Amino acid sequence: MISAEYLAYRIGTSTAVLACVSVLTFGMMYLTPGDPARAVLYHQTGQQPSAEAVAAFRAEHGFDDPFPIRYWHWITDVVQRDLGESYRTGRPVSTMIVDALPATIELAIAAMAVALVIAIPTGVASAVYRGTWIDQASQLFALVGVSMPNFWLGYLLIIVFALHLGLAPVSGTGGLSHLVLPAIALGTGMAAIVTRLVRTSMLDVLDAEYVDAARAKGTAERIVVYKHALRNALIPVVTVVGLQFGFVLNGAVVIEIVFQRPGLGMMLVDAIFARDFPVVQGVVLIVAVLFVVTNLLVDLSYRVLDPRVQFGGEHA
Amino acid sequence: MSTVAGVLSRLESKRLTTIARTAVSELRSNRLTLVGALIVAVLGFVAIVGPLIVPYEPAAQDLSNRLQGPSLAHPLGTDQLGRDVATRLVYGARVSLGIAILVTALRVLIGTTVGMVAGYAGGWVDELFMRLVDVQLAFPGLVLALVVAGILGPSLRNVMIALAVVGWTTYARVVRGSVLTIKERKYVDVARLVGTPRLRLFRRHLLPGVVNPVIVIATLNLGTVVLATAGLSFIGLGAQPPTPEWGTMLAGGRQYVRSAWWIVNAPGVAIMLTVLGFNLLGDGLRDALDPKQQARVEEV
Numbered sequence: 134m135i136s137a138e139y140l141a142y143r144i145g146t147s148t149a150v151l152a153c154v155s156v157l158t159f160g161m162m163y164l165t166p167g168d169p170a171r172a173v174l175y176h177q178t179g180q181q182p183s184a185e186a187v188a189a190f191r192a193e194h195g196f197d198d199p200f201p202i203r204y205w206h207w208i209t210d211v212v213q214r215d216l217g218e219s220y221r222t223g224r225p226v227s228t229m230i231v232d233a234l235p236a237t238i239e240l241a242i243a244a245m246a247v248a249l250v251i252a253i254p255t256g257v258a259s260a261v262y263r264g265t266w267i268d269q270a271s272q273l274f275a276l277v278g279v280s281m282p283n284f285w286l287g288y289l290l291i292i293v294f295a296l297h298l299g300l301a302p303v304s305g306t307g308g309l310s311h312l313v314l315p316a317i318a319l320g321t322g323m324a325a326i327v328t329r330l331v332r333t334s335m336l337d338v339l340d341a342e343y344v345d346a347a348r349a350k351g352t353a354e355r356i357v358v359y360k361h362a363l364r365n366a367l368i369p370v371v372t373v374v375g376l377q378f379g380f381v382l383n384g385a386v387v388i389e390i391v392f393q394r395p396g397l398g399m400m401l402v403d404a405i406f407a408r409d410f411p412v413v414q415g416v417v418l419i420v421a422v423l424f425v426v427t428n429l430l431v432d433l434s435y436r437v438l439d440p441r442v443q444f445g446g447e448h449a
Numbered sequence: 450m451s452t453v454a455g456v457l458s459r460l461e462s463k464r465l466t467t468i469a470r471t472a473v474s475e476l477r478s479n480r481l482t483l484v485g486a487l488i489v490a491v492l493g494f495v496a497i498v499g500p501l502i503v504p505y506e507p508a509a510q511d512l513s514n515r516l517q518g519p520s521l522a523h524p525l526g527t528d529q530l531g532r533d534v535a536t537r538l539v540y541g542a543r544v545s546l547g548i549a550i551l552v553t554a555l556r557v558l559i560g561t562t563v564g565m566v567a568g569y570a571g572g573w574v575d576e577l578f579m580r581l582v583d584v585q586l587a588f589p590g591l592v593l594a595l596v597v598a599g600i601l602g603p604s605l606r607n608v609m610i611a612l613a614v615v616g617w618t619t620y621a622r623v624v625r626g627s628v629l630t631i632k633e634r635k636y637v638d639v640a641r642l643v644g645t646p647r648l649r650l651f652r653r654h655l656l657p658g659v660v661n662p663v664i665v666i667a668t669l670n671l672g673t674v675v676l677a678t679a680g681l682s683f684i685g686l687g688a689q690p691p692t693p694e695w696g697t698m699l700a701g702g703r704q705y706v707r708s709a710w711w712i713v714n715a716p717g718v719a720i721m722l723t724v725l726g727f728n729l730l731g732d733g734l735r736d737a738l739d740p741k742q743q744a745r746v747e748e749v
Binding site: 146149150151153154157161162164165166276277279280281282284285288289291292296379380382383384386387390391401402405406408413417420421424425 | 601
């Protein structure tokens with residue numbers, strides 16, 4: 134179990150990290166070469182804005198205030214769930230995120246499911262038949278899987294399954310059929326990483342004494358593998374799969390563009406090209422919050438699953 | 450003093466030969482590592498020599514020969530502007546490898562410095578740097594790189610800056626960990642007590658202990674940087690047309706996947722082989738140089 138002390142410590146550090154993250158996120162617009170206000174107007178109209186237009190825009194959006202004051206205005210709104218309005222459309226950023234988030238979460242979950250469905254049987258087979266061609270084939274899969282750019286895999290899937298076989302739609306969102314190809318494109322790389330991990334973890338467990346004991350007792354090998362070994366082997370897998378959430382968000386950006394799925398990733402890229410700073414800041418902040426919270430939950434669940442993990446360890 | 454320095458430098462060069470020898474024997478004993486080394490060697494050769502021998506210019510358009518399939522004149526076909534895909538692929542190797550090496554070098558430089566200073570100094574310095582790492586790790590790497598590169602403005606240079614800035618944390622953590630162990634050793638105490646200047650202490654006593662893990666991570670990192678650069682260029686943030694960059698080429702061919710599948714697939718295969726080469730080589734080097742190190746989950 135988790136002590137209240139540890140819980141408080143972890144929540145405290147995560148909150149502190151998020152506070153720093155919010156400052157960085159807000160400060161990012163200052164990386165724009167030149168005047169951000171001018172850049173925004175230039176992207177909106179396609180021509181150099183007049184000095185009066187720039188001045189008016191700066192006044193309207195509080196650009197003339199010093200950074201700490203601007204940040205304070207922004208963050209006090211953020212904690213009240215107001216992320217500002219898009220410079221382009223005037224729509225509230227929070228509404229835009231609420232609209233786009235489900236498509237991305239759906240993709241992320243489907244990709245993780247694909248990854249686990251491929252990785253667990255492959256990794257277990259690889260460990261149980263260690264050194265045989267099965268093991269070599271699955272290791273080769275893992276190597277190729279991590280080396281393949283997911284956007285290229287996306288096009289390969291489109292060419293084969295959508296264009297030639299006509300089994301799935303090329304792009305967009307909708308039912309399950311729209312989700313299959315993007316999920317495979319995104320999940321394969323993760324499957325490769327998790328396969329390796331399941332294999333290593335399974336090999337460790339199969340060498341453990343309690344597995345020998347189960348065998349000595351005369352337990353059938355199948356039960357030894359699935360009941361005794363696999364359950365314990367999956368503990369570290371939980372951690373890595375959870376930590377892969379960031380990887381999924383990384384990949385989702387690119388995959389959403391390949392399959393033209395209107396999600397958080399596509400929204401972010403559009404906003405970046407349009408210098409729509411409130412949208413960029415909102416998406417980055419939400420992504421970081423999701424990421425930090427997932428990592429926290431993963432860490433805590435790991436401790437519940439495996440009581441041997443020390444409490445309050447170094448950078449636990 | 451000069452003889453001591455001589456002995457030390459001889460010891461150091463002996464150490465380097467040992468590293469090289471272990472690496473070579475690993476290459477011999479592990480076929481997959483050999484394949485990786487071979488891929489990387491061929492790629493390096495193509496990147497350096499290739500542009501000198503290909504018959505076409507990478508940006509030379511031939512609009513009467515658009516979207517031609519593979520043929521003797523164009524072994525990998527032509528793209529939407531009639532440019533030779535094979536030629537662009539060869540020039541692209543130069544771009545991708547060049548960026549990968551530069552970005553990785555920057556990451557090693559930043560990460561190793563931060564890790565050594567944090568580990569050696571300890572106290573609030575260590576605390577400060579490690580919290581900085583935590584904050585950085587709160588963003589998914591590629592998303593952060595995307596935003597930084599995007600706001601700086603689309604260009605290869607800005608992609609390199611963004612990737613260097615987001616990727617140094619792994620090095621910092623590993624190096625810090627090694628330094629924490631090494632600095633407890635007797636010889637470091639002795640060196641400190643006899644008044645060895647700090648820079649020299651770092652170079653002579655701390656740096657050698659972190660070289661192996663850094664080499665391993667850097668090799669694997671070369672592959673991930675190739676992937677990330679291609680991904681960002683694919684989105685439109687990196688290399689701008691007509692630069693022959695693999696991700697940009699892939700993006701340019703996406704409207705033609707139905708009629709001209711080679712435009713998308715040629716750079717796709719090139720990226721995959723490159724990353725595979727670095728991964729195989731990195732895995733082999735890890736087994737040889739740093740066997741305790743677990744398989745690392747790389748992000749960007």
